[in-house]
Amino acid sequence: MPENDLSILQTQAESRIAVADSDALEELRVALLGKSGTLTAALKALGAMPPEERKARGAELNLVKSALTQALATRRAVLDAAALEARLAAERIDVTAPVRPEAAGAIHPISRTTEEIAAIFSAMGFSIKEGPDIENDWNNFSALNIAAHHPARAMMDTFYLQGGEVLRTHTSPVQIRTMLDWAKNHSTQADAQPIRIIVPGRTFRADHDATHSPMFHQTEGLVIGRGITLGHLKGCLIDFLRAFFDIPALPVRLRASYFPFTEPSMEVDIGWNRKTGELGGGTDWLEIGGSGMVHPNVLANCGIDPREFQGFAFGVGIERLTMLKHGIADLRLFYESDVRWLRHYGFAALSPAMLHEGI
């Protein structure tokens, strides 16, 4: 092959490479550099040349081969880039489309409030006690200083089962169960650990209208020990209510009242604005629960000597606290299980009530 043929070959090959598509480029590569390609043949032919010619010819051939190899690679890169771009364009999806749906669950506001109450009282050293919904008369009434003829018993609107058991009208029977256990297990009451419990749970009264449900939830609190005073009752309730409503200066008022199982007895009020419903502001008062020093007769009924031990008890309605905290208007919808209401007022599954995260 004459030497100017080499430059012609290179020029022609380069111009064809520059416009080749992917398949043509491969054909060109094979035609030039393949086993029986033009340049391969020319390189093979070197062996038959006289040594002085071979050296010069070989150098030229290598230059051409290197240039064409480079040209092929450059073109391949261009083609690959174009192909990738075309593929990516073809793979475009509609990212505005909705995701795969996942049904969102929720936790009922009553459960949420109960958890918040537990979180706050845990910080005050309380534990949680539970008791049965179906109670005997003594636990629900007699032990709590509510004798059979007591007018307070008529006020209670009690549900009875056909066997004579009562559906507990309050969570207070669990106070009795707790104190009895305590009295039984401490034959020497001198070294007894004090009682500090809360009792959230279902309660029942035969009353059904816009503001009363035949089943509702209460939390009872009971603190028994030495030197527990009405001042502690007040401090405990104020500490709880301010934490629960997250209003550090929430006004809390105790007002003399009467319950058979406490003496003195007090209603618990918080300050609010009746017109706007805003808690903590305004000049109005809203009743939120009952409280008092445990009646000496109640202690004595459970075998605890009121000369030695004294304490306080309180009860708050869980629905009422929930309605106030979240501005929920209708009590009946708590139990209706309307999925729209449950979604609206329900709480996220994965944010449990924890004091350090805020409640």
Add this chain to the structure above:
Amino acid sequence: MKFTLSWLKTWLETDASLEDILTTLSAIGLEVEGVENRADTLAPFVIAQVIEALPHPNADRLRACRVDVGDGVERSVVCGAPNARTGLRVVFAPPGAFVPGSGITLKIGEIRGVKSEGMLTSFSELGLEGDGEGIIELPADAPVGARYAKWAGLDEPAIEIAVTPNRGDALSVRGVARDLAAAGLGMLKPFAPAPIAGSGASAVVWHNSFPEACPWVLGRTVRHVKNTESPDWLKQRLESVGLRPINTLADITNFFTHDLGRPLHVFDADKIAGGFLELRRGNGESFTGLHGKEVQAGAEDCIIADAAGAQSLAGIVGGEATGCDEATTSVFIECALFDRVRITQTGQRTGIVSDARQRFERGIDSQLMPQALDAATAMVIELCGGEASEISEAGARPDWSRTAKLRFARIRSFGGSDIGPDEAVASLERLGFGVRARDAASVTLAVPSWRNDVAQPPALDQADVPGAAQAAIGAAEIEPEVDLIEEVLRLKGMDAIPPVSLPVEGLIQAPIYTPKQARTALARRVLAARGLLEAVTFSFLDHETAALFGDAPESLRLANPIAADLDQMRPTALATLSLAAARNVARGFGDLGLFEIGPAYAADTSQALAAAGLRLGETPLSALAPARKFDALDAKADAIAVLGALGVPMEGVTTTPGGASFYHPGQCGTLRQGPKTILAAFGTLHPALCARLDLPLGAVAFEIFLDAIAEPKRRKKAAPVLPAFQPIRRDFAFLVSAGTPAETLLRAAKGAERNLITQVALFDRYQGKGVPEGQVSLAIAVTIQPVEKSFSETELDAISAKIVAEVGKKTGGVLRG
């Protein structure tokens, strides 16, 4: 209990403002329930005179009146009342006035061609008590043009308070005044009626055959009385607190009931047969009460009878036959002390509510009786004339005197208050307590006769526990003192007590949930995170629906359900949840998931805690995956997710086909740990149940029995094995008989090489062409994890052969060719 400010001031000397009085009442335990001033609602109504009343030209039953309202402009008013007559003084409502009794706002109108520029009103139209026939007839001296409310004494606040069951003494205006005075709001005026010197024996005398019910009773006859309408002041006083004036004698008894908390009863002495009244047990006889209804009295009820039979249910309601009316000329006044408990029981038995019952139940002032009878007699003589007889008496003045001791230090160590001894004693004295003895540390006080709630012997109902005897002695000692501390704190106001935070041991509290409580909270979060909405449903429902979910035993039936559909305690929360789901379906929300963690009640009245859930309808619509119906395995997945999260070792949990009868028999199962412990149940609800409850077919449900779940072992985990070799997957398809449980096959494959096989997944179930009738092809992917070295093909083949052999042995399955 209702009273007006002016009535209160007949007993309380005070300059306090209404606002102060209201605030103090609530603070000392007499909670103000409402304040109403009728001057506000009655402001537009004025006194007028009918100048002339003529028959309406176009209507027989109407009258056309010309009315003078005192402003010099004559009004034309059409009136339908038959008593609208010339010269009558009336109550006039001008156009624009809102008439509270009828709820309308007046406009100028024309009635059958005659102009009507206002209205002449009746008592009921004004929302007042009074005789309902026709328009109000005012006396001839009523000033024309004056505001009616002011003239009638209705222009002042009526205060309503809630009196707690322990405070019988506060069911009287005088009692309220005493409390306010003790709280520093003025001076209580004395009550000292002049003794009445009766003449002659009473025409009616007491016989007492039931002293347990009536320890003491007084009475006297007043002869030659004239019983007409009461004077205006008395009528107004009763009307102001919502009582209807009847006649003077009846009004006097109502007045004393409210003024002194001293219920009285008046008999028409001429209607009493035999000249005596006997207190005795009822014998089933009945009579008509003053409330117009039949009263029947049994052996535990105390009645007052004459020679003709029962005439009154003692302390609760009098009888019509012996009541006083305009014809009465001789009256017998009853003033009795009835046993609180018996009155309560009779009241509950008969269901009769009366002002007298309310006061006897809560306890009256036993020592006030002679004075109260004299005061009532004096008022009868003043208003009705007549002469009083001597007093007839049965029984004796009861011994009531009690003392209570207060150790001053206890005001702080129990009450948390820093009220000093002098202040404490002074406020108790203002309440009527008398100092018997006092030293530096304590005071002993006599309890006033009207405070039946203070220092009564403790009525204990003690459990049989060690220490009960000592505790009873303690209660007897402490209770009176607590009564006194309560009075001292109450009058000062609870606001004065400084709050003290409870002391805690250490800054960081131990967790307070029991393991079961913690598991319950976690189960709730797991289910909510799986897309289920937590519901809270009632513990009771109708017994027929309850029976669909198992048992509806009599032992769980309510004796007094509030509604027929709430008469049975639920056997499972699924029962009430299903009703809740059906309500949502009826509202058009049929694709849903609900759960509840709550009690299920057993026939022995015990209860167990379960997490129950329901899924209905289909998964949500999406372009990315077709919606599909929920099935029993979705419910199983919920149950497994909770069990796993609660730390149940799931490799030990087995599924048994079958379950409760409310499930589809072929689509339900039970999750067990070992042979005995049932952890959960799941399945498709029975189609018959769905049809009964209007639930869509195919609804699925689960129950997780939280009480059955053992506390997880708190062992530290061993270090995990993390081999460096890649796991290998081998797929197998087995032909097994169609009823073969997949779980058996999966367990067999896993068990073939327990230490090497980390996972066995069922990825295909096929029946049809190529699979013999009665058989099914189950395809599994087995993951083999080399631990110490890579496996050669020969070794893998050996493992595969073991798997095939083990599956064949446990299920009879063969590799599909």
